[in-house]
Amino acid sequence: xxxxxxxxxxxxxxxxxxxxxxxxxxxxxxxxxxxxxxxxxxxxxxxxxxxxxxxxxxxxxxxxxxxxxxxxxxxxxxxxxxxxxxxxxxxxxxxxxxxxxxxxxxxxxxxxxxxxxxxxxxxxxxxxxxxxxxxxxxxxxxxxxxxxxxxxxxxxxxxxxxxxxxxxxxxxxxxxxxxxxxxxxxxxxxxxxxxxxxxxxxxxxxxxxxxxxxxxxxxxxxxxxxxxxxxxxxxxxxxxxxxxxxxxxxxxxxxxxxxxxxxxxxxx
Numbered sequence: 001x002x003x004x005x006x007x008x009x010x011x012x013x014x015x016x017x018x019x020x021x022x023x024x025x026x027x028x029x030x031x032x033x034x035x036x037x038x039x040x041x042x043x044x045x046x047x048x049x050x051x052x053x054x055x056x057x058x059x060x061x062x063x064x065x066x067x068x069x070x071x072x073x074x075x076x077x078x079x080x081x082x083x084x085x086x087x088x089x090x091x092x093x094x095x096x097x098x099x100x101x102x103x104x105x106x107x108x109x110x111x112x113x114x115x116x117x118x119x120x121x122x123x124x125x126x127x128x129x130x131x132x133x134x135x136x137x138x139x140x141x142x143x144x145x146x147x148x149x150x151x152x153x154x155x156x157x158x159x160x161x162x163x164x165x166x167x168x169x170x171x172x173x174x175x176x177x178x179x180x181x182x183x184x185x186x187x188x189x190x191x192x193x194x195x196x197x198x199x200x201x202x203x204x205x206x207x208x209x210x211x212x213x214x215x216x217x218x219x220x221x222x223x224x225x226x227x228x229x230x231x232x233x234x235x236x237x238x239x240x241x242x243x244x245x246x247x248x249x250x251x252x253x254x255x256x257x258x259x260x261x262x263x264x265x266x267x268x
Contacts, residue, residue, distance in 0.1 A: 014135050014136055014138060015082070015134060015135040015136075015137070015140040015141060016135075016141075016185050016186065016245060017131065017140075017183055017184045017185045017186070018140065018143070018184055018186045018187070019088075019142075019143045019166070019181065019184045019188070020142060020143070020144050020145070020188050020190060021144070021145035021146065021187070021188075021190070022146075022188075022189060022215075023147055023190070023191055024146070026192060026213055027190065027237055028086075028145075028190055029047050030050070031190065031215075031237065031239055032084045032086070033047070033050055033052050034243070035081070035082045035084075035142065035239075035246050036081055037079055037080055037081025038052070038053070038082040038083065038084055038140075039053045039071065039082070039083055039084075040083075040084050040086050041054070041055050041058060041064065041085045041086065041091075042055075042057055043064070043085065043086060043088075043090035043094070044087055044090045045057065046086055047086060055067045060094055061094040061095050061097065061123075062098065065127065065130075068083070068130070068131070071083050075134075075139055080139060081138070081139060081140065082140035083139060083142065084142040085142070085144065086144040087144045087145050088143040088180070089166070089167050089168055092120075092169065092176065095120055095127075096120060096169075099119045099120055100116075117175060118175075120175075120176065121175040124176055125179055143184075145167060145168070146166075146167035147165065147166065147167055147190075147191075148165060148166075148167040149163065150162070151163070162222065163221070163224075164189060164191070164223040165177060165223070165224050166224065181224060184226065185227070185229070186217070186226065186228065186229065186231075186245075187225050187226045187227070188215045188216065188217055188227070189223040190215045190237055191216065191223070192213060193211070193214045194211050212237075213236070213237035214235065214237055215234070216233065217232065217233060217235065218231075218233040229245055
């Protein structure tokens, strides 16, 4: 009979798998740019006006995968500590192009019985699985996505309401978006929060008084979110709110030891 040694305490040293998604112009790329040692794979040119390190924009799914391999092979020499794919919904279009080219069809709708969507799901799943090589090497992997509001209902309710979710293809949402959320350690929804106040003494007239940029770390009926780090449900959209998660492993271990928390350092 095999004998296994029990491991206890918090494990430090591996990278974080994160999904950052949000509304247009809210600051998704700017937030990720604060992560130390990050390099962008900018699929849509959203960082062109930002002073960040980036690899060439991938023109194919194969090139995107090659760039991820390049980062894995060269992170020590280049000082890469994190990689951001900006945005993953643009990367998804490269995946669909690759599938259509391989099967010689004009579009993903050209497959019989919805096979194209299944092929895409399998391709994305393999990509996410391959990121484990980076994660185990201590490299953070950040997938940046646009958000889209869609009408939905709760099982116990009849009325529709707006729900924010990852902007992936309509017919792949039920497959690809859950893959990203399940893969991630943290899925943050970045949004504009408008403050509304009564403008008259009867409370019948209201007006917007200010707009705040915030990020949500907990799922609700109105948006998707999750985290495994005990983050507050809502935080200011400020890197300082999550900076501790991306601190060097030795700092995290030192902080945990000061708090007398058992730790295990994972060595790549």
